[in-house]
Amino acid sequence: MRKLSHIELLQRQADQKRFPLPFSIVLNDIRSLYNVGSIFRTADGIGIAKIWLCGITGCPPDTQISKTALGAENTVAWKYQRYAMDALRLEKEQGAEIVLLEQLAESIPYHEFRPRRPVCLVLGNEITGVSEELLELCDRAVEIPMAGLKNSLNVTVAFGIVAYHFRNSLAAGMSSEAVQAS
Amino acid sequence: MRKLSHIELLQRQADQKRFPLPFSIVLNDIRSLYNVGSIFRTADGIGIAKIWLCGITGCPPDTQISKTALGAENTVAWKYQRYAMDALRLEKEQGAEIVLLEQLAESIPYHEFRPRRPVCLVLGNEITGVSEELLELCDRAVEIPMAGLKNSLNVTVAFGIVAYHFRNSLAAGMSSEAVQAS
Numbered sequence: 015m016r017k018l019s020h021i022e023l024l025q026r027q028a029d030q031k032r033f034p035l036p037f038s039i040v041l042n043d044i045r046s047l048y049n050v051g052s053i054f055r056t057a058d059g060i061g062i063a064k065i066w067l068c069g070i071t072g073c074p075p076d077t078q079i080s081k082t083a084l085g086a087e088n089t090v091a092w093k094y095q096r097y098a099m100d101a102l103r104l105e106k107e108q109g110a111e112i113v114l115l116e117q118l119a120e121s122i123p124y125h126e127f128r129p130r131r132p133v134c135l136v137l138g139n140e141i142t143g144v145s146e147e148l149l150e151l152c153d154r155a156v157e158i159p160m161a162g163l164k165n166s167l168n169v170t171v172a173f174g175i176v177a178y179h180f181r182n183s184l185a186a187g188m189s190s191e192a193v194q195a196s
Numbered sequence: 197m198r199k200l201s202h203i204e205l206l207q208r209q210a211d212q213k214r215f216p217l218p219f220s221i222v223l224n225d226i227r228s229l230y231n232v233g234s235i236f237r238t239a240d241g242i243g244i245a246k247i248w249l250c251g252i253t254g255c256p257p258d259t260q261i262s263k264t265a266l267g268a269e270n271t272v273a274w275k276y277q278r279y280a281m282d283a284l285r286l287e288k289e290q291g292a293e294i295v296l297l298e299q300l301a302e303s304i305p306y307h308e309f310r311p312r313r314p315v316c317l318v319l320g321n322e323i324t325g326v327s328e329e330l331l332e333l334c335d336r337a338v339e340i341p342m343a344g345l346k347n348s349l350n351v352t353v354a355f356g357i358v359a360y361h362f363r364n365s366l367a368a369g370m371s372s373e374a375v376q377a378s
Contacts, residue, residue: 015331016301023299027347035343056353061343082350089345117205119198125364149197158360159367161217161243163271165209167356168264171238174353175360178340182307185341 034063034091035184036132038105039177042098042148043069043139044169051082052170053137058086060181065090066105068098098136098144102151105134112136114152115176116143117165121157124176128183135177140169216245216273217366218314220287221359224280224330225251225321226351233264234352235319240268242363247272248287250280280318280326284333287316294318296334297358298325299347303339306358310365317359322351 018026039062044050050072057065067073073094074080074087095101102112110132115124136152138144144152158172166172200208221244226232232254239247249255255276256262256269277283284294292314297306318334320326326334340354348354 015296015334015337017325017328017331018299018301022301023347026299027342030341030343052350052353055346056349058344058346059340059342059349084346086344086346114197117200117208119200119204125360143199146199149199152197155197158241159212159363160209160241161212161363162240162268164237164240164266164268165205167238167241168234168352170350171234171353171356174349175356178307178357179361181341181343 033061035061035181035188037062037129037180037184038064038066038110038134040066040068040098040101040105040134040136041071042136042144044071044137045140047072047076047078048082049140049170051079051087053173054079054083054086054090056170056174056177057090060177062090062177065092066098066101067092067094068096068101098148099151102134102136102148106151108132110134111154112152114144114149114155115157115172116155117157118149118155121155123159124156125179127154127156129180130187133180133184135180137169137173215243217243217363217370219244219311219359219362219366220246220248220292220316222248222250222280222283222287222316222318223253224318224326226253226319227322229254229258229260230264231322231352233261233269235355236261236265236268236272238352238356238359239272242359244272244359247274248280248283249274249276250278250283280330281333284316284318284330288333290314292316293336294334296326296331296337297339297354298337299339300331300337303337305341306338307361309336309338311362312369315362315366317362319351319355
């Protein structure tokens with residue numbers, strides 16, 4: 015196997031560029047600014063259209079966010095909305111399906127859910143998750159199967175796992191639409 | 197939607213417990229002890245059978261590893277092997293397919309690869325990846341599609357994305373085997 019040259023890496027990256035996906039996220043009461051930055055970096059890789067920063071979640075510009083976002087805080091569209099509820103209502107008005115990442119009575123394994131239309135993924139606080147009142151605005155809930163001692167993952171890792179799965183479903187849908195249209 | 201009580205959470209977790217999957221990982225020259233700890237936490241969630249810690253990668257017990265592993269460093273089997281090459285040879289002798297996570301000329305999108313037998317996922321240094329000599333021992337290479345400005349993800353996030361995809365394929369295979377055997 016062969017390593018890519020720097021030029022080849024840039025070319026491959028250019029080939030993979032896409033318009034933003036119909037995919038937004040809501041970060042509600044995320045405590046750690048490093049986590050916010052890391053989520054920006056992953057969101058940039060996915061091509062997420064918008065990040066809503068809500069409640070106590072910190073916003074750019076911030077040195078801790080920059081340390082893990084590595085510049086992605088300048089490439090992904092974001093908006094601060096004090097109450098996540100307002101962000102969810104705006105997303106619903108745009109036709110998005112609201113999907114919460116949390117272990118609820120109704121949660122299904124994330125990989126069994128395939129978004130077929132604009133989707134808005136909601137992440138709550140690292141410890142307490144989302145508030146009861148937000149639950150009512152969510153259409154679906156997904157969770158990550160946990161096989162071991164611990165009952166949760168780091169929020170940035172959990173986000174990456176679920177968001178890339180959504181990305182794969184959405185990108186596959188967009189490709190088949192392009193084929194049908196041609 | 198309804199939040200789970202603590203008892204219900206524990207019950208759900210107990211329902212999801214599985215024997216370790218035929219899935220091991222090699223961490224070669226991972227620089228950050230926090231990254232090592234975070235990978236332990238995710239590996240615990242997946243049910244990974246073994247972690248090989250190679251080269252400069254730090255080992256438990258270590259306070260930085262514990263800070264992100266949150267106890268998972270005591271639940272996932274691991275071994276330090278100075279040269280990753282030796283770990284890969286031992287894995288190959290056990291029948292494992294060696295899969296490298298890195299952007300190589302031969303890399304395919306990770307979600308197009310479905311492990312069907314024991315698999316060993318190799319992760320290299322955060323900056324330089326794996327050495328040329330290790331490439332020759334790898335059977336396959338996978339990469340994560342990158343749509344934005346940045347050309348890489350944090351290694352713990354990248355690991356979570358790919359490893360949970362492998363977990364889903366392996367767990368589905370084991371379920372169908374169980375059905376066939378019954």
